[in-house]
Amino acid sequence: MKRDTDFSKLALHSGEWLRGTGPESDIVISSRIRLARNLADFPFIRRCSDEDRVSIERTVRARMEAIEGWEDIRYVDIEQLSEIDRQFLVERQLISREIADAEGSRAVAIDPNEQYSVMVNEEDHLRIQVMHSGLDLKSAWDQINSLDDQLEGSILYAYNQKYGYLTACPTNVGTGLRVSVMLHLPALVITQQIEKVFRSMQRINVTVRGLYGEGSQYTGDFYQVSNQITLGHSEEDLVALVGENVVPRIIEYERKARDFLVNQGQKDLHDDVSRALGILSTAKKISSEETMHYLSKVRMGVNLGLISDVPVGTINKLFIDTQPAHLQKLHGRLLGSSDRNVERATYLQRHLSGSLGTGELN
Amino acid sequence: MKCQYCEKPATFHITELTEPNGPQVMHLCEEHARGFLQKDNASPAVSVAGALAKQLNLGQTKKELAELDRKECPVCGISFFEFRSTGRLGCPYDYTHFESDLEPLLINIHDSLEHTGKRPRRAAASADSQAIMIQLRREMEEAIEREDYERASEIRDELRKIENAGIEAGEDDAKSAAKKTKGDSKKSSGDRS
Ligand SMILES: [Zn+2]
Ligand SMILES: [Zn+2]
Numbered sequence: 001m002k003r004d005t006d007f008s009k010l011a012l013h014s015g016e017w018l019r020g021t022g023p024e025s026d027i028v029i030s031s032r033i034r035l036a037r038n039l040a041d042f043p044f045i046r047r048c049s050d051e052d053r054v055s056i057e058r059t060v061r062a063r064m065e066a067i068e069g070w071e072d073i074r075y076v077d078i079e080q081l082s083e084i085d086r087q088f089l090v091e092r093q094l095i096s097r098e099i100a101d102a103e104g105s106r107a108v109a110i111d112p113n114e115q116y117s118v119m120v121n122e123e124d125h126l127r128i129q130v131m132h133s134g135l136d137l138k139s140a141w142d143q144i145n146s147l148d149d150q151l152e153g154s155i156l157y158a159y160n161q162k163y164g165y166l167t168a169c170p171t172n173v174g175t176g177l178r179v180s181v182m183l184h185l186p187a188l189v190i191t192q193q194i195e196k197v198f199r200s201m202q203r204i205n206v207t208v209r210g211l212y213g214e215g216s217q218y219t220g221d222f223y224q225v226s227n228q229i230t231l232g233h234s235e236e237d238l239v240a241l242v243g244e245n246v247v248p249r250i251i252e253y254e255r256k257a258r259d260f261l262v263n264q265g266q267k268d269l270h271d272d273v274s275r276a277l278g279i280l281s282t283a284k285k286i287s288s289e290e291t292m293h294y295l296s297k298v299r300m301g302v303n304l305g306l307i308s309d310v311p312v313g314t315i316n317k318l319f320i321d322t323q324p325a326h327l328q329k330l331h332g333r334l335l336g337s338s339d340r341n342v343e344r345a346t347y348l349q350r351h352l353s354g355s356l357g358t359g360e361l362n
Numbered sequence: 363m364k365c366q367y368c369e370k371p372a373t374f375h376i377t378e379l380t381e382p383n384g385p386q387v388m389h390l391c392e393e394h395a396r397g398f399l400q401k402d403n404a405s406p407a408v409s410v411a412g413a414l415a416k417q418l419n420l421g422q423t424k425k426e427l428a429e430l431d432r433k434e435c436p437v438c439g440i441s442f443f444e445f446r447s448t449g450r451l452g453c454p455y456d457y458t459h460f461e462s463d464l465e466p467l468l469i470n471i472h473d474s475l476e477h478t479g480k481r482p483r484r485a486a487a488s489a490d491s492q493a494i495m496i497q498l499r500r501e502m503e504e505a506i507e508r509e510d511y512e513r514a515s516e517i518r519d520e521l522r523k524i525e526n527a528g529i530e531a532g533e534d535d536a537k538s539a540a541k542k543t544k545g546d547s548k549k550s551s552g553d554r555s
Contacts, residue, residue: 038454040454040492040495040525041492041495041496041499041521041525042453042496042499043437043438043452043453043496044438044450044451044452044453044454045450046440046448046450046451046452047438047439047440047452047453049503051503052499052503055499123450145480148480149483152482152483152484153483153484156484156525157482157484158454158492159481159482160454160457160458160488160489161477162475162476162477163457163468163475163477164477164479164480164481165477165482166454166457168450168451169449169450169451170451170464170467170468170471171449171471173457173468173472173477174472174474174477174479175477175479175480177479205473229471229472229473229474230472231468231471231472231474231475231476231477232472232473232474232475232476232477232478233474233478233479234478234479234480235479235480288392289373289392
């Protein structure tokens with residue numbers, strides 16, 4: 001494990017989970033699993049003194065340093081980071097907003113492929129997370145399970161026979177496991193079926209969260225599906241609930257809605273996504289909200305074959321790269337909000353110019 | 363429309379679809395929306411409060427709840443009121459100390475009271491020894507603060523002893539479990555450095 005705070009190289013490439021590949025990647029952006037763990041001999045974070053936090057961070061770091069095969073892991077002291085670097089890691093989904101904004105001793109260990117990270121002193125002492133591109137929960141579970149084994153080999157976890165892994169919030173107790181699948185569902189949104197689909201999900205213990213824009217204008221058609229309960233079911237069952245039961249059904253609905261759109265409103269739809277690409281590749285300044293909105297349309301256009309010369313991986317990367325901290329890291333200096341809008345437009349143009357949306361449906 | 367948490371305009375309108383009373387719409391500025399969406403749960407405090415409200419409906423009187431609110435954990439000192447208002451517990455021992463109070467809550471949230479998933483290979487110490495470890499660690503910090511290093515190192519040894527006892531118990535468990543499945547194997551479970 002090496003200690004590091006220089007992210008300039010990190011900014012140049014993107015994490016594995018953004019590749020835009022993997023099963024069902026036309027609809028599923030990413031599969032994420034996280035485990036919440038606590039040390040047996042410390043209070044939970046809320047009741048920790050500053051010294052406790054320092055002590056936890058040191059203990060965990062020393063134990064992780066001793067794990068074989070962790071030589072290439074980058075270990076980052078979050079307390080020492082600038083505001084923008086913290087924001088950068090949040091945008092990359094390597095740390096949570098909560099740990100970025102917290103105070104006191106806290107850290108994150110990140111693997112070189114950005115497939116997994118271990119947060120130290122988040123809401124729980126340890127938050128292990130694994131993120132894969134597309135719908136790939138089974139291998140994500142295998143990977144996180146073995147990471148957990150490695151850590152538990154040298155750290156005594158807070159655990160009891162009855163309630164399992166003990167967590168700061170009772171909503172995580174038991175397995176401490178949260179499975180989250182990020183879905184892109186523009187067609188269900190356009191056809192106004194999204195609420196209906198999710199209402200039917202409520203009875204089966206999953207949480208669905210969406211992102212809406214001003215006046216029911218959608219800024220991005222992205223939804224996250226996660227398991228609600230963590231106690232009383234095995235990890236494999238929870239993974240299967242989301243990955244085999246719920247998500248495939250939503251994918252099927254979205255596919256049907258896309259087919260419907262293609263058949264019913266081919267010209268309108270083609271016009272819509274082409275305009276979106278046009279705006280993104282010619283605008284001189286653009287906000288991040290507007291960017292999300294149009295990138296979502298372009299992403300659907302690519303997946304429906306209406307736009308043929310933009311790889312999905314590029315679109316996925318643009319979602320992240322056009323966010324404030326990434327934009328500033330890539331630009332190499334701090335930018336005010338209106339300068340960011342200009343820089344964002346320039347960046348989009350550079351990556352999308354030459355993409356004229358020439359694809360035709362047959 | 364203004365953000366629910368600050369004076370900035372609300373540009374994100376998030377619909378939470380899991381509330382028992384149907385979808386709940388939240389109006390947030392970009393910054394607050396980002397924070398909101400990046401949390402695993404919308405807000406543990408909200409779901410805990412929701413579950414407790416149900417509990418109140420299920421027969422617990424306001425007076426009983428007020429009494430419960432004053433109850434404190436002997437290890438970390440958190441009161442039930444503090445837990446209720448933040449949604450976060452103070453230490454692992456809370457699951458033991460507040461067990462009967464947490465049970466209805468856990469049933470509401472998980473519909474279960476029994477962990478059936480993964481178990482750590484190293485046995486965690488018992489609830490009591492975990493509590494003792496936390497207390498000893500605090501005493502050790504205090505000893506260091508008043509520069510009583512002799513006492514601090516005594517406590518350190520004691521802590522190590524408890525932790526190792528926990529681990530040995532775990533190894534015994536592992537051995538007997540191995541015996542159950544593999545018959546009479548007398549092989550040690552190897553060194554765990
Ligand atoms: Zn706000
Ligand atoms: Zn406590």
